[in-house]
Amino acid sequence: MNLGKQEQLDLNGVWSFVFREEGLPSAAELAQLDYPQMETVPGCFDTSSVHRFARGCGVYRREVFIGGLCRLNIGGIGVRGRVFWDGRTLGELPIPFEDEEFVFEAGDEKAHTLVIAVDNRIDGSDDSLWAPYYDFYSHGGIYRDVSIGRLDRELRFVDCRVTTLDERTRTVRIDYELEGEKAGVSHPLECRVDGRLIYASGDGGMPARGNFTVNLPGAALWSVDHPVLHTLELSCNPAAKTFCAFGIRRVALQNGRITLNGEAVKLIGVNRHDAHPDFGYAVPVATVLHDLMQIKAMGANFIRGSHYPQSESMLALCDRLGLLVWEETLGWGNNPGSLKSRKFLDAQDCMARHLVRKSWNHPSVILHGFLNEVYSDCEEAEPVVRHLAELFRELNPSIPVSFATCRAEETERCVKFVDVIAYNVYPGWYVGDFLAEEFRPEDIAARLAQVRSYANLPENREKALLITEIGASTIAGAEPGDRWSEEYQADVDEEAVRLVMQDDRYSGIAIWLFADSRTFRTKGAVMRPRCFNNKGIVTEHRIPKQAYRRLTMLLRGGKNRKES
Ligand code: ADA
Numbered sequence: 001m002n003l004g005k006q007e008q009l010d011l012n013g014v015w016s017f018v019f020r021e022e023g024l025p026s027a028a029e030l031a032q033l034d035y036p037q038m039e040t041v042p043g044c045f046d047t048s049s050v051h052r053f054a055r056g057c058g059v060y061r062r063e064v065f066i067g068g069l070c071r072l073n074i075g076g077i078g079v080r081g082r083v084f085w086d087g088r089t090l091g092e093l094p095i096p097f098e099d100e101e102f103v104f105e106a107g108d109e110k111a112h113t114l115v116i117a118v119d120n121r122i123d124g125s126d127d128s129l130w131a132p133y134y135d136f137y138s139h140g141g142i143y144r145d146v147s148i149g150r151l152d153r154e155l156r157f158v159d160c161r162v163t164t165l166d167e168r169t170r171t172v173r174i175d176y177e178l179e180g181e182k183a184g185v186s187h188p189l190e191c192r193v194d195g196r197l198i199y200a201s202g203d204g205g206m207p208a209r210g211n212f213t214v215n216l217p218g219a220a221l222w223s224v225d226h227p228v229l230h231t232l233e234l235s236c237n238p239a240a241k242t243f244c245a246f247g248i249r250r251v252a253l254q255n256g257r258i259t260l261n262g263e264a265v266k267l268i269g270v271n272r273h274d275a276h277p278d279f280g281y282a283v284p285v286a287t288v289l290h291d292l293m294q295i296k297a298m299g300a301n302f303i304r305g306s307h308y309p310q311s312e313s314m315l316a317l318c319d320r321l322g323l324l325v326w327e328e329t330l331g332w333g334n335n336p337g338s339l340k341s342r343k344f345l346d347a348q349d350c351m352a353r354h355l356v357r358k359s360w361n362h363p364s365v366i367l368h369g370f371l372n373e374v375y376s377d378c379e380e381a382e383p384v385v386r387h388l389a390e391l392f393r394e395l396n397p398s399i400p401v402s403f404a405t406c407r408a409e410e411t412e413r414c415v416k417f418v419d420v421i422a423y424n425v426y427p428g429w430y431v432g433d434f435l436a437e438e439f440r441p442e443d444i445a446a447r448l449a450q451v452r453s454y455a456n457l458p459e460n461r462e463k464a465l466l467i468t469e470i471g472a473s474t475i476a477g478a479e480p481g482d483r484w485s486e487e488y489q490a491d492v493d494e495e496a497v498r499l500v501m502q503d504d505r506y507s508g509i510a511i512w513l514f515a516d517s518r519t520f521r522t523k524g525a526v527m528r529p530r531c532f533n534n535k536g537i538v539t540e541h542r543i544p545k546q547a548y549r550r551l552t553m554l555l556r557g558g559k560n561r562k563e564s
Contacts, residue, residue: 044141044280067109075144139280222247227322247363267508269302299555328369
């Protein structure tokens with residue numbers, strides 16, 4: 001959550017580093033380590049020429065000048081990690097991509113040693129959150145920002161959330177929570193929006209945790225075309241202060257459509273891996289911004305953040321650019337074994353809680369998702385999907401929830417639990433165990449029509465409908481006449497988007513994929529030449545393929561003509 005970040009000291013930069021082939025070190029083993037090398041934070045050590053594709057543990061160390069009660073934020077690591085402060089274990093980082101915070105006594109104000117060790121090995125057991133069969137590579141590193149801040153012992157905000165209740169009257173609810181030695185008694189609270197005092201509790205004060213509702217007459221709404229953000233400041237007594245940016249927008253489902261501020265919205269966009277061959281999952285914010293600008297420039301308004309939680313900075317950029325986001329927890333084709341593993345299931349709950357908290361004040365996030373392509377046609381999936389859908393709704397009832405399925409409609413058992421039917425389909429690409437030979441637009445129309453019929457069954461009619469993946473591979477430069485040329489991919493992608501745009505039953509489509517992305521070698525050379533998923537509409541270095549240009553023509557209202 002974008003809460004009180006002003007108090008945090010940025011720890012990004014160049015840290016000392018050592019690589020070891022064993023797993024995460026214990027505190028005793030840590031004392032024996034030397035750090036002859038350097039790595040950046042954020043950064044993935046296995047993208048460097050020295051440790052390229054290495055499997056093992058990267059240990060990052062730096063000095064931090066601070067003292068007292070502190071909060072350490074780690075925006076996400078992979079695949080698992082352990083944190084040490086002055087040689088003592090501070091805690092574990094068991095979940096890839098998860099933003100974690102540690103509140104702890106840092107000791108006297110002086111130079112202290114912070115170590116973050118990360119292990120990129122994966123075993124593929126039922127418990128594991130990242131398995132070798134996933135279609136994205138498990139880089140090792142500190143993927144996202146690291147920061148630290150000194151906390152006020154007496155009183156501090158630990159929560160500040162804004163929810164739009166009615167966009168017509170600009171009514172929002174503000175939830176807050178205070179912590180600290182003095183949190184037990186009531187405190188006068190003041191709230192400003194864009195610098196204007198809009199709420200004061202009076203002398204009676206407010207409890208440590210609560211909410212209040214305010215109207216903001218005349219305040220601009222947040223939308224794709226006018227992504228206006230407001231600043232909220234909370235202050236209390238007057239020691240504790242916090243602020244966050246927020247947008248006034250309401251997401252809802254009405255008659256099988258997704259609405260934004262009461263109007264049906266058509267989501268047209270792409271899936272995006274937050275990945276880059278030179279940086280792994282530690283994509284520099286400049287590249288993230290350029291990706292988002294490239295997606296927006298195509299005329300798209302939607303990104304599915306596949307297949308793991310997004311970084312705060314990515315969400316903040318989408319807020320500012322007016323891009324709508326489906327955010328999901330980590331998962332990929334998880335099987336009945338995992339669905340019976342307590343460890344795996346507990347991690348799903350934990351990811352849901354973190355994702356909901358982090359994305360709350362980001363108006364761009366309009367859909368929550370989980371467990372991409374879980375075995376939702378098996379019995380074991382039913383209680384899991386039902387539970388996760390309920391958990392997401394309980395945590396934030398204002399955002400619809402879904403999971404992307406690829407299971408045949410007749411065997412699908414879990415769509416009944418979610419708000420949005422989200423189908424990953426590959427007509428024009430996968431045909432049973434084979435790959436399609438020639439472009440047949442009627443195959444695409446036929447598959448989309450089947451999904452639409454399923455969505456029109458009485459039990460599904462109220463649910464919104466999305467194509468969450470569709471696409472085809474091409475290696476940039478492949479010419480017409482080559483099998484799976486750039487033109488072939490462009491034909492498939494364009495036809496799919498065109499059909500969804502003209503069909504009101506569909507609330508949207510996300511092309512698989514924005515940029516080509518590295519995957520495991522075990523996917524096989526035929527299916528994944530170069531060890532990349534090559535369905536990107538731009539290359540891994542973001543050079544447009546024909547599909548990007550063709551979709552831009554279609555979405556920006558240009559002439560819909562093929563290049564030859
Ligand atoms: C699936 C999956 C994607 C990707 C895609 C493909 O639908 O969700 O991550 O693997 O297939 O390219 O085959």
